[in-house]
Amino acid sequence: xxxxxxxxxxxxxxxxxxxxxxxxxxxxxxxxxxxxxxxxxxxxxxxxxxxxxxxxxxxxxxxxxxxxxxxxxxxxxxxxxxxxxxxxxxxxxxxxxxxxxxxxxxxxxxxxxxxxxxxxxxxxxxxxxxxxxxxxxxxxxxxxxxxxxxxxxxxxxxxxxxxxxxxxxxxxxxxxxxxxxxxxxxxxxxxxxxxxxxxxxxxxxxxxxxxxxxxxx
Numbered sequence: 001x002x003x004x005x006x007x008x009x010x011x012x013x014x015x016x017x018x019x020x021x022x023x024x025x026x027x028x029x030x031x032x033x034x035x036x037x038x039x040x041x042x043x044x045x046x047x048x049x050x051x052x053x054x055x056x057x058x059x060x061x062x063x064x065x066x067x068x069x070x071x072x073x074x075x076x077x078x079x080x081x082x083x084x085x086x087x088x089x090x091x092x093x094x095x096x097x098x099x100x101x102x103x104x105x106x107x108x109x110x111x112x113x114x115x116x117x118x119x120x121x122x123x124x125x126x127x128x129x130x131x132x133x134x135x136x137x138x139x140x141x142x143x144x145x146x147x148x149x150x151x152x153x154x155x156x157x158x159x160x161x162x163x164x165x166x167x168x169x170x171x172x173x174x175x176x177x178x179x180x181x182x183x184x185x186x187x188x189x190x191x192x193x194x195x196x197x198x199x200x201x202x203x204x205x206x207x208x209x210x211x212x213x214x215x216x217x
Contacts, residue, residue: 002042002043002069002072002073003043003072003073005043005157005159006042006043006044006046007043008159008160008161009043009141009157009160009161009162009163010160010161010162010163011044011162011163011164011165012162012163012164012165013165014164014165014166014167014200015166015167015168016165016167018135018167018168018169018170019050019051019135019167020049022051022104022133022135022170023049023050023051023104026101026102027132027133028097028101028103028104028105028130028131028132028133029104029105029132029133029134029135029170030104030105030106030107030123030126030127030130030132030133030134030135031045031053031104031105031106031107031135031137032106032107032108032109032119032123032134032135032136032137032189032193033106033107033108033109033136033137033138033139033193034108034109034110034116034117034138034152034193034197034212035108035110035111035112035114035116035152035154036116036150036152036153036154036155037138037139037140037155037197038108038154039154039155039156039157040139040140040141040144040155040156040157040163041137041139041165042069042070042073042075043073044139044163044165045075045106046073046074046075051102051104052074052076052100052102052103052104053075053076053103053104053105053106054075054076054077054078054093054096054097054103054104054105054106055070055075055076055077055078055105055106055107056077056078056079056080056086056089056090056093056106056107057070057077057078057079057080058079058080058112059079059080063079067079076096076103078090078092078093078096080092086111086112086122090122090125090126093105093107093126094126094129094130097126097130097132098130104132105126105130105132106137107122107123107126109123109189109190109193110152113151114151114152114214115213115214115215116151116152116153116211116212116213116214117190117193117194117211117212117213117214118190118213118214118215119186119187119189119190119193120186121182121186123189124173124177124182124185124186124189127171127173128173128174128175128177131175132173133170133171133172133173134170134171134172134173134185134189135167135168135170135171136167136168136169136171136189136192136193136196137165137166137167137168138165138166138167138168138193138196138197138200139155139163139164139165139166139200140155140163140164140197140200140201140203140204140206141155141157141158141161141162141163141164141204141206142161142162142204142205142206143157143158143161144156144157144158144161144206145158146208153208153210155206162204164200164203164204166196166200168192168193168196169192171185171188171189171192173185190213194212194213197212198212
């Protein structure tokens with residue numbers, strides 16, 4: 001059902017040559033995205049032109065359903081989240097990318113529980129340990145639904161929607177980082193993702209009365 005829904009979408013691709021060049025050069029990447037835009041991005045990144053990817057999916061009951069969708073779309077899936085099994089899943093993803101240099105990985109910058117839009121360190125660690133670049137990825141859609149009850153306020157493109165995907169400039173992650181270095185890259189990634197989505201939502205006309213970022217209390 002998800003594949004059929006995805007096939008009904010039209011893609012407005014912006015700056016995707018950045019991604020295609022990385023795939024062609026076999027330069028590994030860690031795709032960094034908002035958890036709220038997962039549903040809108042899965043079908044797009046399952047298309048052959050976008051390369052091969054390993055994803056992290058939670059061990060919850062909802063995660064089991066999502067893992068089946070992701071595996072059905074051709075992704076490799078490591079099971080875990082910031083709440084349970086995340087460290088083990090991250091190690092699995094690191095090993096998979098080291099063993100297969102044509103494999104890329106994706107991780108939500110705000111994890112599986114939020115706070116919404118606040119970058120955590122998982123994506124940075126993954127890029128550092130695999131020699132990958134951080135690749136900011138943004139998505140928006142029109143028309144769409146929004147799951148307001150979810151912590152991330154999930155965006156769900158409607159059948160026949162136009163899904164706009166924009167790729168940001170890659171962020172290099174040094175092999176060695178001190179605490180200040182980690183925080184500098186974390187802030188850069190968070191700001192770049194916020195800017196990408198703010199501009200993209202304005203472009204598509206998508207509006208959420210709640211902010212993209214919810215600072216930790």
